[in-house]
Amino acid sequence: MEAMFPERKDNSLTVTQLTNLIKNMLENSFQNILLKGEISNFKPSSAGHLYFSLKDADAQISAVMFRGSASNLTFQPKDGTMVQARGKISVYAPRGNYQLIIISMEKAGTGNIMEMIEQRKRKLAAEGLFDSARKRTLPYFPKTVGIVTSPGGAALRDILNIRKRRNDKVEIIVLPSLVQGDTAAPTIVNMIQIANRHKLCDVLIVGRGGGSLEDLLPFSEESVVRAIAASEIPVVSAVGHEIDWALSDFAADCRAPTPSAAAEIVIPEKTAILNEIDACKTNLYGEITERTRSLRLLLKSFDPENMHTRLLNIEQRLSERFDRAFDSLKSSMEELIKDRRRTIEHSREILENCNPQSIFERGYSMVTDRDGNIIRDAHKLNSGDQIKIRPAKGEIEATVN
Incomplete structure (x- = not known):
């Protein structure tokens, strides 16, 4: 170790020398690191670079992923996402900071889950649960909208705010449900069935706010998908943010990218409806006026x-x-x-x-034997046979010679 330090009379190092020593040691020792952690303080730059921290329960490290590497990502990083990153340690000497320069990154722990979801998707699709022919049109002006979600979640607050802004005449029924964890799927199914059994609403919004793939897993459970497909009430699936998805999206009659977007789709804007009614009223009044004028001109003639x-x-x-x-x-x-x-x-x-009589009138006669049988062949008669000849008038008896 002593050979690494330059010889000085006072055996001291400059800050630059120490930093360079640390930089060389770290960068040479950690060239290819595979690190698992949770994204925190995610800050993408306008140039396309990604700046964030990777943390676990006890520590964190700064990380950067430059634009060239970030363009190969297959998902949208965000705070709270568990990832597995490959990169190298770099030391920024002017500030004495070290960070992880990430070359590649993928979601951690989602490989098995994604494979399971894809298998389930293929199975349910083969049963026809995702067919477009099954999907129904949402009501234009629902009187009541049912919401299957967590009563304390941000998704419900967003929907209620949009309802207040767009149309306060639409009634909202909250069907409280867990939206995360192993017991979430049965409660979601139960709320969908209750809404249908008692005909509580005209349309259902089923969903929650964003989260990790594990958080959204209840909405890909087979029981939830089947409950949505069997619902007699039209269903809008609103799970997570725009980049998130669940199998409920495929079974629902409509998929909304966010719960807020679901509210925009389901709840008609009162002002727009009133304006449309006024426009129709004006058009109708104009049509009646024009028709009346035409009839008056016609009557004058x-x-x-x-x-x-x-x-x-x-x-x-x-x-x-x-x-x-x-x-x-x-x-x-x-x-x-x-x-x-x-x-x-x-x-x-x-x-x-x-008429045979007409034939007799032309000179023809009919020959029969004693029994009245018509003779058609002379060779069938013998000498001495008695015959009868019938001309046009009278009858002649004769003997064959």
Whole structure:
């Protein structure tokens, strides 16, 4: 160790010398560190660099992630997020501070959770719980809005403030529920079922404010997702901040990026509605006024002097239509009768031609044996057979020779 210090008569070091010694020792000894901790005092810069601290229960260290490395992040860092960071120690000599320069970073402890959520998502999607065809339109003007959330959370306060600002005529029913921890999911399910069983509201907001992936896990529980999908009341899922998500977002009829945004979606703005009503009233009044003016102008044209002429013109047109229709019907009936007569005459001629008496009149005769059987073949007769010959008139008995 003594070789590291320069020889001086008083064996003393300058501040710069000591700092440089510490800088060399730290930077050479900690080139590739894998550190796990919670983000605190997160301050992104306008240049794209990220400044924050990593801490645990007993200590903290300053950290920086420069823009080039930060552009590769797959999540949005924020205070309270547990991360696993890889980097190196750097000493800033002018201030005598040391910090961790982070090269890469990912959320800590979320790998197994994310895999579990993705598996659950695939399972529920295969059952059709996320199909867009199942989703219903939210009511335009709900009388009552139900909120399933923590009664002491910031999410509820935000919703109530927005309701006060947008439309104080909308009633709010708070369905108190835990929103974090192992017992949160059953209470969320219970509140959704109570709201449906007693038809407490026209639309439900289910959610909470932001938090870590573990904090938001109850809203990805299978029981919560199924309760939302089975709800007869339309549901808006409002979990966390814009970058957060849960499986409840996919099952709900509508997904809001924040609880405040859910309130904006669900609660119509009273002023806008009143303005729309006034505009409709003005348009309706204008339409009625214009229609009335048109009718008055029309009525002025029906004075007593020309009413008779108008009626005669109408009667004449109708009479002409009637006459044309009558002539056309008469002509059609006459043509139909002629056609039927021709058909009857033709049928009569056919029947007469088929009459055996008509054939006899043309000189033909019919030959039968004694029993009346018609003789069609002369070779079937024998000499001495008695036959009968029937001409057009009378009957002849003969003997075959």
